[in-house]
Amino acid sequence: MKGVIFNLLEEVVSQHHGEAAWDEVLDRAELAGSYTTLGNYPHTELLKLVESAADVLGLPRAEVLRWSGRAAIPVLVRHFPAFFDAHRCTRDFLLSVNGIIHPEVMKLYPGSRCPHFDVRDESDGALLLGYASPRRLCMLAHGFVEGAADHYRQVPSVEHLACMDRGAHACLMRVAVS
């Protein structure tokens, strides 16, 4: 797992709950916590941090992922404004993830294993996002989608039609914005 994900989690926890809260999360997870964007760290460390954050923040694990994804978007906007400025709405932004953003991520972090989203149009203007990854971070993706809608000042509605957490072989989210 790329260090940038760990940094994002640290940043949103520290920002919204104070640096002491992040110290607490690290202590409970029994991790040293020195992460740099350039490094690679075991996926299990991220899982431990999410468990630990759930305890510290008093939220379910899934909710921690969703919340941190949503809260991370403003941080990403600050770091990578070009990815957001090129689009005018959530839909366009989501459509650019596979083709533009992930290839750029590959340049920065060679060897990243970016997930691929199957994107399909629904007749009512909604998007169907298919996600399959052994890391099962669909709730993080869910949060990113909501954060993107916030950025474009739209109101999101994300529905999990199928989820790997409920035994499906892939997750399928229905995304509508208004």
Place this chain on the structure above:
Amino acid sequence: MSGAAQLAPPGPAPGTEVARLLRRLERERQARREAEAIAESGLRRLYEQQQRAQLLEGIATAANESDSLRDALQLALTLICQATGWPVGHACLVQPSAAGPLMRSSGLWHLADRPGLAAFADATRHIAFPMGIGLPGRVLASGRPLWITDLLKEENFPRRVEAGRCGLRAAYGFPVLVRSETAAVLEFYNDRAAEPQPELLQIMAQIGMQLGRVVERERAREVLQHDASHDALTKLPNRALFLDRLAQAIAARRRDPGADLAVLFIDLDCFKFVNDSLGHLVGDDLLIQVAARLRAALRSEDTLARCAVPERNTEPVSADTLARLGGDEFTILLSRIRHPSDAVRIANRLQESLRAPFHIAGRDIYTSASIGIATGGGAASAADLLRDADLAMYRAKTLGKARCALFDSAMHEAAAQRLELETDLRCALAHDEFVLHYQPIVALDSRTLIGFEALLRWNKPGAGLVPPGAFIAVAEESELIVSIGTYVLREACRAGRRWRHDIAGADAISISVNISARQFQQPNFVACVREVLEETGFEPQRLRLELTESMTMGDAERAVRVLAELRTLGVQISVDDFGTGFSSLSYLHRLPVDILKIDRSFVSKMQSNEQSRHIIATIVGLAHSLRMKVVAEGVETEEQATELMALGCAFGQGYLFSKPMPEADARAAITATVTR
């Protein structure tokens, strides 16, 4: 200010130890982020450089491995689009036109799998961009890469509306350069406006050079292919290409039996004479001019035919093919005729076109052609049809100059017989089936035997003795005559040596051996004679080589040299059939000749024809003044012998004295002479 104070997280008072540590921590954190940012930008640059290196390597590989420019261009479009992520790539090719070069679509595209892009390709398909117009035209004009930041704001871009409809915004193009000449332009489009990327354009310029090498290679290959299939002198298709086109025409005829095809085999009459007497440069020039006349005659024929016969379908008339097979042999494929008479008419027109003199090196040279015609009727293959036309030409030659002949199957049979005879002759040589007969030559006054002329006979198994008239012509057409001639020379010398050895007093007897033109032309002819003399031990002074006048006409310098060398060996030279050829006096005195032979045609007519007698008198007078001996051939009556003596001719041969005889009889004759 109060809002900012409220937002500030609660913390220790400034100036305390904790506050200092927090500031220090923040500095460290900031330093880490900056370090990360620097590293990330380095990584990004490295990645891009690697990508570009990979792209260049990919293009170089494609350029080296592609069989065609189109393959290389297609691969380049795909690789570049993959590397840059731009959805549209397209190649334009330069096309010459009366108004200057134009850029046109090659039809080669790389289009991302996205709806709407095909419309842009459609809009491009039929546009021709003149120099300086549109992206391809501007690259053509400058020979440099060009970047367009936003197509919607670009004036000089004829496809702006279509590009806008397809959502295309930024573009760049670069030339495929062969040295400094633009051969093609590659253009790429993106769906976002984009600022120029000088580094990318630099890479593209390099790619343009790489692809230029493919163009160069393809051009070189085309030149080679053209050269391999065309005659360098006349620029006409050569035998290989002709046979190829003929095979195609035969296949086409099988599909559409409505029209027939014909092959014309053209051979110039007396081209060899032009070449030999006026030199190869003049000969070459003549061939070039003949080719041009044939081409022009064929073209006008073609135009007439098209006016007369409306085309039945939209398939273009495949142009008739004029080819040079080699030497003075031309062939024509008429791919669409209605009747063999069409081919004859065209052949006549071709002959007509050669009638006017050719002006070469300040001379007027006249030539004509023998034309053989074979039509497609039952021919199975291109080679068959060409052979048939060749046979017909051979027949036309025998009819005289400027004649045509249509192939018929009898010719094929005659040719087959010729081939069989040739095979038999090779066999005869290998199996020693040839024998020599000897005809005495006598002094007319005393009737003393002074020598023999060796004459060839073929003792053919089952057929008895075959006279030379039945096979020498065929032997002369092939190289066989050289081997046969050498055989005769060797056998005659061996016989002479045996006689000298066996019969006392036989050493004064000479033997005459006929030499064929082909034998005489062999570069090693003198060496061959020397070898035979050494091998057999026959005395050179007793060997007379009989040549005809015409054999020495071609290359006079060589003839004089060869005869002089033979003379140095001690051999005597006799000119056969004297008086029947061009008998040039100025020429004769230059030739080292010992004996003139008066042709039998003059001897047989000398009593009935005053003129023949005058000719004989002239020849004898000429020979005496040049210190040559004279032998009369075909002496059949006493009256002839008496009159020849009266005219001053000292020697004769003919039935009056003896027919040609086998060796045993010749030996007897010698013995009789020396014991008399």
